[in-house]
Amino acid sequence: MLLPRLSQSAEAARAAALQAEFNEKKWVWVPDDKEGYLAGWVNKEEGDFGEIIMAAGGDFRRVPLYALSKMNPPKFDRVEDIADLTFLNEASVVHNLRLRYGSGAIYTYSGLFLVAINPYQSLPLYSDAIIQQYRNKRRDENPPHIFAVAERAWVNMGEERENQSILITGESGAGKTESTKKVIQYLAAIATDVHTSPPSHSRSPTLTSSSSFVSSMPTTGLPRNSSFRRAHNASPSVSGSGLTAKGRLGLLERQILQANPILEAFGNAQTQRNNNSSRFGKFVRITFAPDGSIAGANIDWYLLEKSRVVVRSEAERSFHVFYQLMAGGGTLKESLLLGGAIEDYEYLNKSRREVDGVDDLHEWSALKSALDIVGFTPAEQFDLFRIVAAILHIGNIAITSTRADDAIMPDPSQAERVCHLLGIPVAEFTRAVLRPRVLAGREWVSQARTRQQALDELSALCKTLYEKSFGRLVDRINEALDRPSSRSTFIGVLDIAGFEIFEINTYEQLLINYTNEKLQQFFNHHMFVLEQEEYAREGIHWDYVNFGLDLQPTIDLIEATGNAIGILSCLDEECIMPKATDLTFTNKLSGLWAGATGEDDEHPGKQKYEPARFAQGFLIQHYAAKVEYRTDGWLEKNKDPLNDNVTRVLAASSERYVATLFAEYSDLPVSSGPGGPGNMFTVTKKRGLKKGAFRTVGQRHKEQLASLMSQLQATQPHFVRCIVPNGHKKPGRVDVPLVLDQLRCNGVLEGIRIARLGYPNRLPFVEFRQRYEVLTPGIIPPGYMDGREACRRMVKTLDLDDSIYKIGTSKIFFKAGVLAELEERRDLLLFDIFSRLQAVARMWTARRQIKKILNRAIAIRTIQRNARVYGELRDWPWWQLYTKVSIHLTPQVG
Ligand SMILES: Nc1ncnc2c1ncn2[C@@H]1O[C@H](COP(=O)(O)OP(=O)(O)OP(=O)(O)O)[C@@H](O)[C@H]1O
16 A cells, blocks of 8 residues: 655655664563563673663663564565565564555565555545556555456566466465456456557557567556456356357456355355355466467466364354255255254364355356356256255265164165166165275175265265365366467466464375465566576676475475385375274374484484374474374375265266266275275285276375476466464454564564575665765765776775675675664764865854954944044034034035
8 A cells, every 4th residue: 555655855754864873772672481582782782792771661681682683674664575684583573564564555576576454444545546556566666466466467477478477475374366357357457458558559668578468468558347356246147159259258258257255155264263265276277379368268277165064163164055055045055955044964064154244145146147158058067966965965964873883774765865866776876875896806795884884985075076066166167268279378376274283283284385485486486596696697606505305305204105115105105005004104204204304214304203202293383383283084085085885876876967077986896905994995016006096085186286397387376375464353453473473484684694694785886876876975986987897996995805795797796784784884974074064164154254253243343433532522612612613614515
């Protein structure tokens, strides 16, 4: 947000006053348990300790010097890019973010990152006027904004004909999904401009590239016209046929935007942290035709939290669609045999049912309309809700047990409903759940299940049904939106959960943290490449270490295959071992890596592993922190266990939709793999599964992630980090320790650490000369002088050590902190110059005053002397005679 500007002189005076106050003391940030950091100044230093006077309250604290962080001069307050701070420490970073957030500036750059702090209120930052403000503008021409990131991606794509990606991460509730929507809003608006603006507007003042794409971008563009917005809400009656090019574009854009409510209905849920929390990660690619218009879109999804359909904490809800269907389903509910209310369904009535401010009925209409716009036929829509309803019915299947602990289904009517909806025979379904057939040696035998086993089977079925249907839903959206063309380029937006450290971390956290480790490695490598390029461009020799490599051991520890096996492969192996348990898996890990280090053929990730001391699990040293994982239930989670009797029944469903969801299981032989009866794994050799057989959750995620990474590697990335400011979902409050934790986890501090190792502060020659020439008077002769040479002479005179600066071909580079020192020297000098100037001015005015006083004194004395003479003469007779005759003595004129 733009702050109200003070007049230039008022601003300068304010800055000077602050600077003067600042210069009087040695200001530092003092660590504080509650507030994170507090301001204070060093009163005195004694050995390794400092006596600090706290700015708020004035009390004294004795603090070790190493714990203190230097404060940046006030000139750096509210800087738009944290990288510009000369003291790059955690305290200064968070102070700057807090200052900015307090004044409504939720966006701040941190080098390559855009940091976005959730405002928890609606801010006027996303209007059409703001979109126009960011069109065709460079990053430094406007305050930091998510639109600036989208604009840069768009311009880079046009100029360089290269695919772009915008990576948005953050913890739950930080604003990732909102940011993703803003990016798509911006891209949709500017792509509309491309088509709606007249050709005469088509030259961009800021872009000079001659590519047809760039030249098609309008100078100012038309405002995002209201018809565009109306179109988003238009009735779904628009059919693709017979539309003009412009009309088709409108439909496609609407479809892209309407894909979101569908994904949110099926993939989002209310959680304690966020009323509309995405329970999956997504990578949305928007493709653009060479003329800059939107050509299509495609969505990839990751790690859906499918367990939510069966369990969740009491204060949370299942996926929105369950409640929407129950609220608005009407006659559809009858067809789905959903006669009851929410309370009547076991999978819904154990936890929260309503969310403040959310009208499920209204959301239902929005969902239906979105499905229509994206092009789901009524039959396809029915299939989606068929699965939702089937899950609710499965949840209500009552299972009891006989005396021999064999599971039985006392009331088959519920199973009948399920089977009716899923198009499968009741008898086969019941048998598959209660008494599946397994191969024992060479014989097929029915094996009775316990009540718990049968219930687990049913919940596994629900999770699989939901996940598969979600996958099919996304595929169907992609069919509607995806129009690949060899000439198109894309901007991909990745919205994925950030690093997670909970009290209890389990398999899901390992997968998400592994993903984040890879993404951070990608960032570090990208930053390294850019820095290298900048140094090379500027002709600076600097052996910059590739910090992407720092993370490799941890990544190897998790994902390695082959001889140096990693945790995920180890887990896969255990999943197919007879009698393996979570404990044997944990022991195996410890056996591999918990021994003494120092052997030659040591696993690259060994150093990053530690066995857990008090619980069954292990610790991994991630870039963000050391995280302890508990391994309870990992084998089951990884196998995603669904009895192949059940899957085969579903694969043979008379309902095509259901059969296609399970098509991969259709020709599966019933197995009796070493994992035990009914296990879906078929082993061929020690490591790895039979080709075409099912993959574990870990394998699937590894493959998906590898595909994502290779896509990202083929793009020019942009990074957005979303931050939750406080735990109360309230605007205006910044909980510093919480924010610091996130900055640490999301790699912002890591990015700063890396930047500090190089030369983070850099100034063009002209700017350096303008600001600091005052420190080197007479060094640069009047007239023209080459900028580089001028800088060289200046730094020589300033007596800077060679190691703390580098002179490039157009810029001068400094190590962190050097600019603060130069600033201080400049301030001292200016202080000195101005004090002397003031002294001279005061002397001059004082002298003038004295001169005036002296002149007055002389004048008074003259008057007095004359008055005295007159007084003496006045009564002298000769004088009286003289005055009387003198007029007659005066010669008469005329
Ligand atoms: N830029 C913003 N302006 C106004 N409100 C916002 C903004 N960003 C986030 N919010 C608020 O914060 C809430 C949570 O944001 P969002 O759903 O985007 O978080 P998320 O990071 O995607 O979380 P999750 O990982 O749980 O899906 C939103 O519902 C909205 O109320």
